[in-house]
Amino acid sequence: MILSTSIPAFSLPVESKTVTQTKTSSSNDLPNSIYYDDGTYVGVLTGQGVTKTLISGSPADSKIVTGVNDAYGNWIDDGRTQKKKKWGVWSWANGSWIPRGTLDQPQHDEYMVHGWTYVQLDTDYLWLYPLSQNYRVGEYSGIVYRQSDPAFDIQPANPEPPRDGGFQIMESYWSTWYYTGTVSKPDTRVYKYSQNYSGTVTLKASDIKSNPVSISGNEYTNNNIYWVQPNNQFSIKISGSTATANSDYKINSLHAIMKDETNSQINFNGYVNNSQNTSSNGTTTNSSVLMQLISTSVNRTSSTNTEANFSAKITQDNKTYYIYPLLRLYQDGDYTDPTKLLRETTLWEDIKKAVVKSDGVAPNGIVDCYYDNVTSDMSINVSNVVEIGSGVKRIWAEYSLNDSQLNVVEEDLKNNNGIYKGGKNLQDLFNGNADTVNVKVKAIDNVGNERTLLSKDTDVFTLNANIVRVLDPHDPIFKSGEKGILKINVTGGVDRINITFPTELSSLDDTLNKEITLTPQKADSIDYEFFIPLETEMNSYNVQVKAYKKDKEKVVYPPFSVTGNILDELKTRIRLMNR
Structure with missing residues (x-):
């Protein structure tokens, strides 16, 4: 049934339209196209070309500057500084002044005598004006280097000294110091990049x-x-x-x-x-x-x-x-x-x-199940596991007595490189009460498909018996009068063994039949020695051996035969000796 009830009509937006948009950037990294989305329309807008506009700044430049810093550290273009004055020492000899050298500092008490006057000008120290210094004025910066103008010599003037060899000390020459060098400024131009984008957008x-x-x-x-x-x-x-x-x-x-x-x-x-x-x-x-x-x-x-x-x-x-x-x-x-x-x-x-x-198929695999009658240990290996669907969720074993679901013990098999392994001691598992243990190995995948890979009954209450001759050969073929051994092996906690010989033998020897009480163990063995009565007739016989485990029993009938009498061989030897 299709329902159709009208609702008020409405107007849809137009399917498409042309949109122009401008993008700006401080670097020339504007994309060739942009994605437009205003919540209603979407589309790609294509750039129409980038425009570059100078906002501020100037290009890089360099110039040579000459000058000095004033007392406040301000640079004065074309300035000079009286950096160092030298004091000349002159002597009068043979009617003329002869220069004797220069002094950085005049020695008043030695040279300024005879009433000659001396006025010492201010002297600047050299360390205040290093060989080079950093220049930074406005946008320009760089390193400027110390320079000096040529020195000017001034010879002594009259009056003449009072005697030959007299000395006069006065300002001999001076140097004017300044700094010069090439300084530069970086490119400080700032641009604005802009681009118009245009395109057709459609309803989102x-x-x-x-x-x-x-x-x-x-x-x-x-x-x-x-x-x-x-x-x-x-x-x-x-x-x-x-x-x-x-x-x-x-x-x-x-x-x-x-x-x-x-x-x-x-x-x-x-x-x-x-x-x-x-x-x-x-x-x-x-x-x-x-x-x-x-x-x-x-x-x-x-x-x-x-x-x-x-x-x-x-x-x-x-x-x-x-x-x-x-x-x-x-x-x-x-x-x-x-x-x-x-x-x-x-x-x-x-x-x-x-x-x-x-996934409708459960996992599959090959199960190897081994039971050790001596130790009562059951070992289980599941290999070649195949699961093509949702994956194996679990592979496990279920142990129960006589396939009863009332007392089931589960064991998860551990995955070891693709082989699922596990095992239990069947006697310990059921506190020695086990007779027949049913073992089921099952697998299930992640969606619940389950498969029983193995169902096996294991008899943990076992009885085995056989008869051997003491003499070689040991096959159970006797002559009457010979000694034999009844070998009995039991598992599963047997508490009693009953041995019953045929009446043909027990009527001749009432000590043959025997009941043996055992302490229940996982496994036990008995060697029962006996003699075949001399009067036993040649025939095939069986010994009845019963094993009891509480109210349960098992019976076997190991065979033997009598083919002669040990005395026959003795009579033959006597006849041979009398010949």
């Missing part, structure tokens, strides 16, 4: 948005694969929403689109009536026996959220289905008219799909 697909497919009720999930048993029901949820800005647009149909490995397709369709109340209508198209739709329910809330819940099952083993969501919005809510389809979500989005696989 997320105006109707589907969520990833949700699967529940399956038996096992691993690596985003949902495993189910054939014919077991599971649930598929398809859901989505429309944009809040377009709250007038309501989703009208939800579909679970399923494909198998051959691309055979099954559609589960859920429809929503035109009201905002819950309604349901589910159908399948291209239906296949491999997947059956059980039931559907569809709901749309008063907001823009909508969901459909489908119950499904896979009816065959080893099938894989890929389930994709598809949501549709129809004009006027009329999903009965395909021409009124306004919008639908993108189909075949792998990010939203769900993978469902069926």
